[in-house]
Each structure stands twice: as C-alpha cells, then as structure tokens.
Amino acid sequence: xxxxxxxxxxxxxxxxxxxxGVDLSIETGEVxxxxxxxxxxxxxxxRCINGLETITSxxxxxxxxxxxxxxxxxxxxxxxxxxxxxQFNLFPQLTALENVAFxxxxxxxLSREKAREAALDLLEKVGLRExxxxxxxxxxxxxxxxxxxxxxxxxxxxxxxxxxxxxxxxPELKQEVLNVMRALAEEGMTMVVVTHEMGFxxxxxxxxxxxxxxxxxxxxxxxxxIDSPPNDRMKDFLQHV
Amino acid sequence: METDWSVIVxxxxxxxxxxxxxxxxxxxxxxGGLVLGTLAGLMRAYGGxxxxxxxxxxxxxxxGTPIVVQVMFLYFALPVLADLRIDPMSAAILAIVVNAGxxxxxxxxxxxxSISKGLTEAGLAIGLPHWKVLVYIVGPLAFxxxxxxxxxxxxxxxxxxxxxxxxxxxxLTRTGQEIMASNFRAVEIWTAVAIIYLIMTGTLxxxxxxxxxRMRIL
Numbered sequence: 001x002x003x004x005x006x007x008x009x010x011x012x013x014x015x016x017x018x019x020x021g022v023d024l025s026i027e028t029g030e031v032x033x034x035x036x037x038x039x040x041x042x043x044x045x046x047r048c049i050n051g052l053e054t055i056t057s058x059x060x061x062x063x064x065x066x067x068x069x070x071x072x073x074x075x076x077x078x079x080x081x082x083x084x085x086x087q088f089n090l091f092p093q094l095t096a097l098e099n100v101a102f103x104x105x106x107x108x109x110l111s112r113e114k115a116r117e118a119a120l121d122l123l124e125k126v127g128l129r130e131x132x133x134x135x136x137x138x139x140x141x142x143x144x145x146x147x148x149x150x151x152x153x154x155x156x157x158x159x160x161x162x163x164x165x166x167x168x169x170x171p172e173l174k175q176e177v178l179n180v181m182r183a184l185a186e187e188g189m190t191m192v193v194v195t196h197e198m199g200f201x202x203x204x205x206x207x208x209x210x211x212x213x214x215x216x217x218x219x220x221x222x223x224x225x226i227d228s229p230p231n232d233r234m235k236d237f238l239q240h241v
Numbered sequence: 242m243e244t245d246w247s248v249i250v251x252x253x254x255x256x257x258x259x260x261x262x263x264x265x266x267x268x269x270x271x272x273g274g275l276v277l278g279t280l281a282g283l284m285r286a287y288g289g290x291x292x293x294x295x296x297x298x299x300x301x302x303x304x305g306t307p308i309v310v311q312v313m314f315l316y317f318a319l320p321v322l323a324d325l326r327i328d329p330m331s332a333a334i335l336a337i338v339v340n341a342g343x344x345x346x347x348x349x350x351x352x353x354x355s356i357s358k359g360l361t362e363a364g365l366a367i368g369l370p371h372w373k374v375l376v377y378i379v380g381p382l383a384f385x386x387x388x389x390x391x392x393x394x395x396x397x398x399x400x401x402x403x404x405x406x407x408x409x410x411x412x413l414t415r416t417g418q419e420i421m422a423s424n425f426r427a428v429e430i431w432t433a434v435a436i437i438y439l440i441m442t443g444t445l446x447x448x449x450x451x452x453x454x455r456m457r458i459l
C-alpha cells in the first residue's frame with residue numbers, strides 16, 4: 001500500500017488553481033524529489049500532505065488516513081509526516097535540545113528524562129550533540145536546519161517532508177544539511193523533497209517529479225530525466241537552476 | 242498669599258490616603274482589564290467571525306469614547322437604564338477594567354500576530370493542537386513583546402483614575418481638590434499631588450523596565 005496517495009487532488013487559492021487534479025502514489029522507502037518553476041505548486045503539494053494547506057477537492061490519504069478526516073486525524077497524520085521548513089522555524093526561546101525534546105514530551109507524552117535522552121541521540125545523529133544547550137540564535141543556518149531535522153525526527157515520523165531545506169543557506173552550509181538528508185535516505189526513510197539541488201536529486205533521489213501549472217509534467221528516474229529531459233519546458237528549467 | 246511649602250506636611254497623610262485609593266482602583270482595574278483585554282485580543286486574533294465581531298465592536302466603542310463619558314454612563318445612566326445602582330468606587334474600577342481592556346486587547350492581538358507564522362506551522366507540523374501551539378510557543382514569545390506597550394497602558398490607566406473626580410471617588414486628585422477648597426493653597430497642593438503621581442508612575446516604569454531587561458526579546 002502506498003504511504004501517500006493523491007487522488008485527483010486539487011487546491012485552489014480563489015480563482016487560482018495551484019494543484020489541478022493531481023494523481024500520485026508514493027511508496028514506503030522512496031525518495032521523491034519535487035522540482036519545478038516557482039508557482040508550479042510543488043510547495044503546496046508538499047504542504048497538503050501534512051494539512052498545512054487544506055485541499056479543495058479530491059482526496060489525499062497518508063498512511064491510511066485522509067487529510068479531510070478532521071482535526072484529530074490530521075494531528076495523527078502530522079505525527080507520521082515530519083516537516084522541515086526553508087526558514088528552519090526553530091522555537092527561539094528553547095535550546096537545541098529543548099527544541100528536539102519538545103515534540104516527544106508535548107505530543108507523544110514522553111517523560112522529561114526520556115525525551116531528553118532521545119533528543120540527545122538525535123542531536124548526535126545530526127552531529128550537534130555538543131550544541132545541545134545553545135539557543136537557535138547562537139547556531140549557524142546549517143546547524144539550525146540540522147536541529148530542525150532532528151526535531152522533526154523526534155516524533156518518529158514514517159515520512160519526512162522537506163520544503164526547500166537548503167534554499168536559505170549559504171553554499172558552504174548547504175552540504176552539511178544535504179549530508180544529513182543523504183544519511184537519512186540511506187537508512188530507508190521515505191522522503192519527499194522540494195529542492196533545486198540537482199546533484200542531490202541525482203545522487204539520493206529514487207524518483208523525480210517535475211511540476212508545471214499545478215500538474216505533474218514529468219515523473220521518472222532522476223538520472224534519466226535530468227540528463228535527458230523529456231520535454232522542452234523541463235530542459236529550459238534545468239538550464240536555469 | 243505667599244507660597245509656604247510647610248503647609249504640605251500637614252496634609253501629607255490625607256494625600257497618601259488618596260494615593261492609596263488611586264493605587265487600589267488602578268490595580269484592581271488593571272487586573273480585570275488584563276483578563277478582559279487578553280480574552281478580547283485573542284478573540285480578535287483567533288476567533289471565528291462572530292467572536293471577532295463581538296470583540297471588534299467592544300474595542301471600537303471604548304476607544305471611540307472618552308473615559309469620563311464611560312464612567313458617567315456607568316454611574317449615572319446605568320441605574321436609569323437597568324435599575325442597577327453602583328457605588329462610585331465600583332463604577333471607577335469597572336471603568337478602568339472596560340477602558341484598559343479595550344486598549345490591552347489591541348496590544349495582545351498585535352503581539353500574538355507579530356510572532357512569525359512559521360513557528361505556528363512548525364508547532365502544528367509536529368502534531369500539536371493549535372491551542373498548545375499558542376500556549377507553549379506563541380504565547381511565551383508574544384508575552385515578551387507585550388511588556389513595553391502594556392507598561393505604557395498601565396501608566397495611562399493610573400493617570401486616568403484622576404478623571405473619576407467627576408463621580409466623587411476619593412482618589413488623589415479629588416483629595417487634592419478638597420484640600421485646596423478649604424485652604425486655597427493651589428501651588429503647594431497641586432505640586433504635592435503632581436509629585437505623588439510622578440512617584441507612582443516612576444515606580445511603575447522602573448518595575449516594568451526591570452522585567453523587560455530580564456527578558457530577552459526574541
């Protein structure tokens with residue numbers, strides 16, 4: 001069974017059709033890279049998966065639960081689908097450790113001590129154990145994003161959603177974030193990644209989706225479609241990233 | 242009449258009594274105003290259409306009318322309208338609650354809405370219900386931004402209590418007025434009254450500045 005399934009899903013902002021009847025199945029273990037020009041609907045597609053955007057019509061099922069099934073069900077979906085944002089969005093009043101421990105203790109109801117331990121392990125995993133007691137403002141962008149990844153992982157999701165995770169970072173900081181993401185993919189995590197990093201798409205992605213005007217225009221193996229784009233629009237797009 | 246500062250000494254106990262009443266009205270009124278204002282502010286920021294409209298109407302009515310008119314209404318008009326007689330002290334406190342509440346509502350709304358939407362989304366994305374996001378994440382951040390404008394409102398409300406002279410509450414200004422009426426020592430008495438107000442507002446400023454310093458604005 002697919003872990004994420006779009007069934008003729010549409011999303012409108014007023015008269016604007018951002019997603020226009022999307023059909024898409026994502027299987028467990030896939031690393032799907034979403035690319036496309038700005039306004040093509042890739043971020044919206046991602047944000048519909050965990051209900052940060054509500055869908056206008058059709059259906060979208062995540063781990064057997066429909067995103068239209070009410071608030072409670074939506075919270076369950078969100079615990080199964082962790083999200084990493086372009087702007088990191090770490091809680092500024094909490095240390096790195098507290099940011100990571102926040103989900104498990106407030107959502108999963110873990111004890112303070114257990115949540116701390118789990119958080120330390122996760123910080124270790126993203127290579128930031130020694131920064132546990134630092135506040136977000138004291139960390140570089142790349143470090144903040146790695147903490148944000150640890151925070152999303154802490155709730156033990158089955159899928160990770162990345163919304164342009166390296167777009168706000170200086171070139172030399174992008175790599176440390178991409179490395180963490182690569183390691184995550186190698187562990188078998190199901191991932192959906194909106195990004196402009198074609199190198200990452202080719203190396204780590206198992207599937208590439210090119211979106212245009214709210215439609216899926218290309219869906220294929222990343223190496224194949226990047227090296228020989230099946231249509232002119234995608235060829236043109238790739239020349240500009 | 243020559244200015245003679247020594248006359249103040251005689252009236253200090255009486256003036257301090259008045260100041261006590263001023264502090265009492267301000268404190269009780271502001272506690273009520275904080276509760277009402279927070280509620281109305283959150284209704285404005287997060288309430289549905291109806292809650293928002295209710296809070297909006299309240300804020301606009303109060304901000305659009307002078308506090309003297311509000312307290313006159315409470316004290317003189319309400320008994321006629323609703324057969325509800327209230328004593329001057331209650332009317333004074335209620336006026337501060339209602340008046341400060343409206344301004345605090347706008348302060349609270351502004352502070353909450355100034356917190357980046359991304360943080361709310363990050364909280365929701367890990368599966369928190371919206372109210373927990375407000376309590377644990379947005380609230381504590383908004384609170385830090387509340388303090389400077391709230392301090393300003395506290396000082397305004399403290400000074401507004403002087404207007405309750407119109408319904409005869411024995412606060413500081415009224416006390417000064419009464420003393421003045423008996424001895425005509427305008428310079429001495431009004432100077433003393435002004436200084437007592439300055440001491441009260443200065444202390445309030447100092448307390449708020451200390452709290453502000455202890456909390457980093459994030």
